[in-house]
Amino acid sequence: MPFGSRSEHILRPARASTIAASFAVALLLNFLPWKDLRLVPDFVALVLTFWCVRQPRLVGLGVAWSVGLLVDAGNGVLLGQHALAYSVLAFLAIWLSRRILWFGPMLQATHVALMLVVAQSLVLLVRIAAGDHFPGWAVYTSPLAGAALWPLVSWLLVLPQRRLEREQSI
Amino acid sequence: MEHTPPPFFKRGPAPLVRLFFFASLSLALLVLDARFRYAEGLRSVLALAAYPLQRAATAPVDLLGAVGSYFSTQAQLFEENAALRAKNLALAQAAQRYETAEAEAAQLRRLIGAAEKLDVKATPAEILYAGRDPYSHKVFINLGAQQGVKPGSPVADEAGVVGQVTRVHPLVSEVTLVTDQDHAVPIQVVRNGLRAIAFGGGPSGMLELRFTAGNAEIQNGDRLVTSGIDGTYPAGLPVATVVRIERDAEHSFARVVCRPIAGVDRGRFVLVLSDEAARPSRPEEAQPGKERRSDKVRRARSKEKDA
Numbered sequence: 072m073p074f075g076s077r078s079e080h081i082l083r084p085a086r087a088s089t090i091a092a093s094f095a096v097a098l099l100l101n102f103l104p105w106k107d108l109r110l111v112p113d114f115v116a117l118v119l120t121f122w123c124v125r126q127p128r129l130v131g132l133g134v135a136w137s138v139g140l141l142v143d144a145g146n147g148v149l150l151g152q153h154a155l156a157y158s159v160l161a162f163l164a165i166w167l168s169r170r171i172l173w174f175g176p177m178l179q180a181t182h183v184a185l186m187l188v189v190a191q192s193l194v195l196l197v198r199i200a201a202g203d204h205f206p207g208w209a210v211y212t213s214p215l216a217g218a219a220l221w222p223l224v225s226w227l228l229v230l231p232q233r234r235l236e237r238e239q240s241i
Numbered sequence: 242m243e244h245t246p247p248p249f250f251k252r253g254p255a256p257l258v259r260l261f262f263f264a265s266l267s268l269a270l271l272v273l274d275a276r277f278r279y280a281e282g283l284r285s286v287l288a289l290a291a292y293p294l295q296r297a298a299t300a301p302v303d304l305l306g307a308v309g310s311y312f313s314t315q316a317q318l319f320e321e322n323a324a325l326r327a328k329n330l331a332l333a334q335a336a337q338r339y340e341t342a343e344a345e346a347a348q349l350r351r352l353i354g355a356a357e358k359l360d361v362k363a364t365p366a367e368i369l370y371a372g373r374d375p376y377s378h379k380v381f382i383n384l385g386a387q388q389g390v391k392p393g394s395p396v397a398d399e400a401g402v403v404g405q406v407t408r409v410h411p412l413v414s415e416v417t418l419v420t421d422q423d424h425a426v427p428i429q430v431v432r433n434g435l436r437a438i439a440f441g442g443g444p445s446g447m448l449e450l451r452f453t454a455g456n457a458e459i460q461n462g463d464r465l466v467t468s469g470i471d472g473t474y475p476a477g478l479p480v481a482t483v484v485r486i487e488r489d490a491e492h493s494f495a496r497v498v499c500r501p502i503a504g505v506d507r508g509r510f511v512l513v514l515s516d517e518a519a520r521p522s523r524p525e526e527a528q529p530g531k532e533r534r535s536d537k538v539r540r541a542r543s544k545e546k547d548a
Contacts, residue, residue: 102298144287147415150274155267162260
């Protein structure tokens with residue numbers, strides 16, 4: 072990163088296995104038997120946003136679409152609604168990827184909140200078009216909760232790429 | 242002269258083009274799935290891929306339950322045992338009464354020449370997880386096509402109707418709960434035999450009787466059971482209790498709100514009922530050709546007898 076950036080470490084390149092494992096853990100968290108699903112953040116969307124921002128050349132729209140299909144099938148909803156939302160989310164994340172990393176954690180989280188709200192609205196639109204009632208504004212708690220988790224998630228996901236201090240001093 | 246970027250900068254199609262491609266792919270899938278239900282094969286393959294993760298996600302909950310039961314004290318067990326024994330006694334008595342009533346009813350049914358009702362087979366199943374969709378009321382159970390679950394089978398718990406199997410994957414099946422707004426159960430009021438259809442109330446977690454006349458004889462606290470005339474649910478399973486009736490002179494229909502009796506949103510174990518044999522198949526239309534042939538056979542036989 073050039074001057075002015077806050078990421079002071081030089082990171083190792085991300086491994087494909089790390090990315091796959093992070094998606095698996097996120098899917099696992101999504102499938103946990105939660106009490107009220109409207110309030111639980113969508114971990115898969117969060118992880119997807121992270122990788123699209125950090126590694127736009129490795130994780131893009133294709134990955135987003137496939138993961139979305141998996142989420143749809145796992146939840147037994149109309150096939151394609153999460154695929155659509157995640158594709159748009161990935162597009163937004165890649166588009167903003169140059170910009171987001173210049174900000175501090177709070178402003179980054181604000182950007183992420185906006186993107187997650189757009190994705191959630193798309194799912195909502197598809198549901199309403201398919202003939203469902205509007206479930207109430209409580210559904211927007213989930214993207215906001217997701218954005219609140221962003222600093223933690225990005226810290227955790229960067230960990231495997233950090234070099235040891237000793238390595239850096241060489 | 243044309244300037245093309247060197248291969249180093251090539252990144253495939255532009256992001257906007259890709260977005261357009263994937264968005265239209267998703268929309269096409271949505272339409273295919275919602276309107277024509279063509280995507281079921283793809284869905285069951287994907288569900289099979291997600292199955293290990295879903296199973297793993299329920300593991301910590303199971304483990305917590307196991308640890309909790311390990312530390313339950315003897316006093317608790319003793320107390321529970323006593324309560325269960327008392328309940329068992331009461332239930333045994335009820336079962337005896339039920340048995341005699343069943344015998345009596347069978348006899349009466351034979352008397353009036355009605356088809357004898359066969360026993361329904363009940364397979365216990367465990368609820369793996371609820372669908373992550375706050376809009377639809379669905380749960381997934383740990384039985385699938387491999388265990389012989391068929392789409393359309395009713396699902397109940399010890400108190401009453403929970404829902405109906407709507408999709409069967411190889412190892413899991415999806416159960417639509419009675420509170421789902423796309424779900425309907427034909428019911429009957431126990432008190433006076435009035436028939437109606439109970440629809441799911443969606444987010445409220447209640448049931449609603451639609452299209453009941455404004456002057457229908459229905460009261461708060463009425464128990465509703467399945468009427469069994471749809472051929473899906475066996476007759477007599479408890480469904481709901483009426484909690485509120487709104488009669489408005491402006492509308493010709495009354496709005497009847499009922500609370501489900503079964504633990505629709507709680508409990509971990511349910512029964513999948515299968516009653517394929519219970520219902521006689523629809524009588525076939527009489528075919529003139531066939532009848533004539535059997536007539537001929539009969540005539541030929543009678544001739545043989547005469548000879």
